[in-house]
Amino acid sequence: MDDLPRTDLRAAIMWHLTYTLGKDPDHAQLFDWRMALSHAVRDRIVDRWMTATRDTYRADAKRVYYLSMEFLIGRLLEDNIVNLQMTDQARAAIESLGLDYRQLLLDEPDAALGNGGLGRLAACFMESLATLGCPAYGYGIRYEHGLFRQSFLDGRQQEAPEDWLQQPNAWEFERPEARFTLGFGGNILTRAGTTRWEPEHFVQAEAFDTPVIGWRGRWANTLRLWAGRAVNPFDLERFNAGDFAAAAENEALARTISRVLYPEDSTEKGKYLRLMQEYFFSAASIRDILRRFETAHQDLRLLPQKVAIQMNDTHPAIAGPELVRLLHDERGLPFDEALDIARGCLNYTNHTLLPEALESWGEALFASLLPRHLQLIDRIDDAHAKAHPARRVSAHGDGRVRMGELSFIMSNRVNGVAALHTGLMKTTVFRELNDLHPGRIVNETNGVTPRRWVHSCNPRLSALITDTIGDGWIGDLEKLTELEPHIDDADWLARFAQVKTDNKAGLCDWVTREHELMLNPEAIFDVQIKRIHEYKRQHLNILEAIALWQEIRDNPGAGWTPRVKIFGGKAAPGYFFAKDIIRLINDAARVINADAATHGLLQIIYLPNYNVTMAERLIPAADLSEQISTAGKEASGTGNMKFALNGALTIGTLDGANVEIRERVGKENFFLFGMTVDEAEARRQVENHAAGAIAADPRLARAIEAIRAGAFSPDEPDRYAGIVGNLTGPDYFLVASDFSDYWRAQREVDQAYADKRNWARMAALNAARSGWFSSDRTIRGYMADIWGARSLTGN
Numbered sequence: 001m002d003d004l005p006r007t008d009l010r011a012a013i014m015w016h017l018t019y020t021l022g023k024d025p026d027h028a029q030l031f032d033w034r035m036a037l038s039h040a041v042r043d044r045i046v047d048r049w050m051t052a053t054r055d056t057y058r059a060d061a062k063r064v065y066y067l068s069m070e071f072l073i074g075r076l077l078e079d080n081i082v083n084l085q086m087t088d089q090a091r092a093a094i095e096s097l098g099l100d101y102r103q104l105l106l107d108e109p110d111a112a113l114g115n116g117g118l119g120r121l122a123a124c125f126m127e128s129l130a131t132l133g134c135p136a137y138g139y140g141i142r143y144e145h146g147l148f149r150q151s152f153l154d155g156r157q158q159e160a161p162e163d164w165l166q167q168p169n170a171w172e173f174e175r176p177e178a179r180f181t182l183g184f185g186g187n188i189l190t191r192a193g194t195t196r197w198e199p200e201h202f203v204q205a206e207a208f209d210t211p212v213i214g215w216r217g218r219w220a221n222t223l224r225l226w227a228g229r230a231v232n233p234f235d236l237e238r239f240n241a242g243d244f245a246a247a248a249e250n251e252a253l254a255r256t257i258s259r260v261l262y263p264e265d266s267t268e269k270g271k272y273l274r275l276m277q278e279y280f281f282s283a284a285s286i287r288d289i290l291r292r293f294e295t296a297h298q299d300l301r302l303l304p305q306k307v308a309i310q311m312n313d314t315h316p317a318i319a320g321p322e323l324v325r326l327l328h329d330e331r332g333l334p335f336d337e338a339l340d341i342a343r344g345c346l347n348y349t350n351h352t353l354l355p356e357a358l359e360s361w362g363e364a365l366f367a368s369l370l371p372r373h374l375q376l377i378d379r380i381d382d383a384h385a386k387a388h389p390a391r392r393v394s395a396h397g398d399g400r401v402r403m404g405e406l407s408f409i410m411s412n413r414v415n416g417v418a419a420l421h422t423g424l425m426k427t428t429v430f431r432e433l434n435d436l437h438p439g440r441i442v443n444e445t446n447g448v449t450p451r452r453w454v455h456s457c458n459p460r461l462s463a464l465i466t467d468t469i470g471d472g473w474i475g476d477l478e479k480l481t482e483l484e485p486h487i488d489d490a491d492w493l494a495r496f497a498q499v500k501t502d503n504k505a506g507l508c509d510w511v512t513r514e515h516e517l518m519l520n521p522e523a524i525f526d527v528q529i530k531r532i533h534e535y536k537r538q539h540l541n542i543l544e545a546i547a548l549w550q551e552i553r554d555n556p557g558a559g560w561t562p563r564v565k566i567f568g569g570k571a572a573p574g575y576f577f578a579k580d581i582i583r584l585i586n587d588a589a590r591v592i593n594a595d596a597a598t599h600g601l602l603q604i605i606y607l608p609n610y611n612v613t614m615a616e617r618l619i620p621a622a623d624l625s626e627q628i629s630t631a632g633k634e635a636s637g638t639g640n641m642k643f644a645l646n647g648a649l650t651i652g653t654l655d656g657a658n659v660e661i662r663e664r665v666g667k668e669n670f671f672l673f674g675m676t677v678d679e680a681e682a683r684r685q686v687e688n689h690a691a692g693a694i695a696a697d698p699r700l701a702r703a704i705e706a707i708r709a710g711a712f713s714p715d716e717p718d719r720y721a722g723i724v725g726n727l728t729g730p731d732y733f734l735v736a737s738d739f740s741d742y743w744r745a746q747r748e749v750d751q752a753y754a755d756k757r758n759w760a761r762m763a764a765l766n767a768a769r770s771g772w773f774s775s776d777r778t779i780r781g782y783m784a785d786i787w788g789a790r791s792l793t794g795n
């Protein structure tokens with residue numbers, strides 16, 4: 001066997017094809033070539049990865065541990081090639097083998113180990129941590145089945161399991177030696193003044209490591225995902241007795257833990273398995289963190305100097321009591337000291353203020369699974385009450401364990417994800433705790449990685465920017481402001497506009513190929529892609545589309561600006577209202593797209609199976625970004641940032657990071673509408689507010705009436721009675737009350753788009769002024785304000 005070629009990529013691909021995949025080049029399929037390229041790329045990551053690990057040990061640097069139930073990674077091959085700056089080399093090597101480079105990249109499954117923004121944030125953070133040379137580990141669950149695959153049948157969402165691991169995963173390294181045995185249930189034994197938990201059931205967590213390389217390949221960190229394994233996978237006795245299925249029962253049960261991602265985006269189901277998953281990955285991670293610390297240190301009191309743990313939402317909140325338990329019960333530190341050490345390490349990011357999404361567990365269920373943790377939570381509450389006797393705020397009470405309070409009490413820092421959201425945390429969910437712990441809550445406005453969300457996904461724009469200001473912006477996104485002087489140059493602006501035109505043409509080709517629909521490339525591409533939720537108000541968007549359709553039909557010659565409305569997004573399988581919204585959009589699209597009277601002026605398309613790859617395809621082609629949540633309900637949003645960076649204008653409410661986007665891009669380059677948080681709160685107090693709004697706006701009344709009368713569901717006229725009843729009744733998310741102003745803003749969009757040059761100017765200003773929304777900036781904030789961590793590459 002020849003040595004593996006180190007420098008020639010083409011030779012390395014051939015080597016891996018032969019020796020790693022065992023394939024004769026004459027018979028290799030696209031999959032084989034893709035795997036061979038992936039292995040050749042991975043080889044180039046591994047050396048840097050090991051160097052980074054050695055550097056971290058040598059410097060005895062503080063490590064950051066990012067605990068997240070979700071990592072919405074997407075594809076990795078292009079990301080890795082781009083960060084290693086091997087794009088030209090890789091394309092040349094693949095083309096020299098007679099293969100199509102794009103097609104090969106698209107062969108990779110999209111790793112969807114998350115639901116939406118929260119999981120995508122974790123993935124962007126991993127990339128930025130590596131880019132900044134901050135020693136860090138991501139910890140999560142290696143779900144066998146990621147987020148379900150969505151399709152439509154007669155307009156209704158269908159869910160099929162996503163099986164990204166059907167094919168071998170080129171990026172991960174299985175670590176059979178890195179295993180922890182974790183217990184559940186059982187009893188608590190007190191002997192000679194010490195308390196110990198004697199669990200009843202056991203499972204093992206086995207580690208799978210994926211290296212994450214930063215921009216320019218200077219540093220690599222580890223994403224460590226845990227898989228469930230049985231302690232005794234196989235019962236030979238039962239097998240020999242002929243009970244073959246029962247012999248493997250242990251293994252099947254243990255594997256169930258990491259089988260599926262819970263497809264709940266913001267509502268928590270009180271599911272036993274879900275709590276098991278949370279404990280499983282948190283406890284395995286905490287043990288791994290302690291093990292690593294103890295290889296270099298004896299004194300556990302140094303832990304907060306060497307370890308910063310970030311809990312992404314409350315899903316890993318059990319990490320707090322688990323760390324206390326390991327320090328106190330298992331290592332014998334006094335309880336108060338164990339508590340102080342744990343609190344010195346832990347931090348918590350809050351992602352939602354929606355009351356139904358604040359996680360809590362019934363105490364009976366909690367105690368049956370984690371009896372010792374419940375005792376420790378009570379002691380944590382007691383210690384907190386003793387330190388702050390003025391007011392009683394506790395994690396356990398009224399028969400429930402509240403994970404938000406637990407996370408807050410156990411954390412050194414608690415952060416919100418946009419300025420508005422952080423402010424609201426202080427006055428709503430954590431008002432009392434904020435009074436008791438002033439300064440604990442800090443803000444870290446979200447960001448997105450510019451490598452994936454501009455440079456890779458929008459190669460035309462990337463080339464123009466680099467041609468204009470050099471390539472420094474990719475690692476320092478605020479350099480985009482250097483574009484501003486060029487925006488007044490008509491030739492430059494024409495090139496900028498041409499990028500969008502070309503991206504739109506590319507999307508049209510793809511839609512024609514995949515969905516047999518011809519989109520009008522001259523139209524405004526108006527895009528709303530995100531999870532389907534009432535607070536995100538896709539139904540406000542479709543109502544406006546219906547009203548517009550009716551108005552165009554009334555008055556076809558009124559010089560309408562053509563529109564293509566593009567939707568994408570999944571609904572949680574048990575969220576029936578959201579599923580009705582999907583069906584309504586599809587039903588309305590069918591009727592409206594078939595109407596000759598509005599043909600070419602209004603088209604609606606709902607693209608199935610929205611995921612990271614689709615976001616990368618759609619965002620560069622968008623003219624208008626729909627960020628229309630009810631004020632106070634979207635914590636930050638990150639989709640909004642991706643659009644602005646790619647030169648789409650936002651139509652949006654004063655919610656989440658929209659507020660900061662608008663401040664930065666300038667209010668004249670942002671289509672604002674809708675109530676503020678305070679106005680929304682006041683509006684909810686008005687009796688029959690929805691009916692009042694409908695009565696005051698004939699367009700809205702007519703659009704709702706069309707839905708009610710079955711204009712889009714003639715075979716089942718009352719199909720949307722639920723939606724209509726909500727919109728005309730309680731309408732908690734104030735769709736009716738915000739409709740008129742949304743309509744007004746949309747007509748301003750029409751007007752503005754008619755002036756092509758000025759539109760391009762506004763779009764370019766959005767791109768030039770959005771560099772602050774890089775997740776590099778966000779991570780620098782966490783490093784300085786929360787973790788006290790430093791870069792080992794001088795970044």
Ligand SMILES: *Cc1c(COP(=O)(O)O)cnc(C)c1O
Binds near residue numbers: 117120611636
């Ligand atoms: C960015 C992103 C999100 C978050 O979108 P929001 O509009 O902020 O809710 C969700 N899903 C995917 C696939 C994304 O890329």
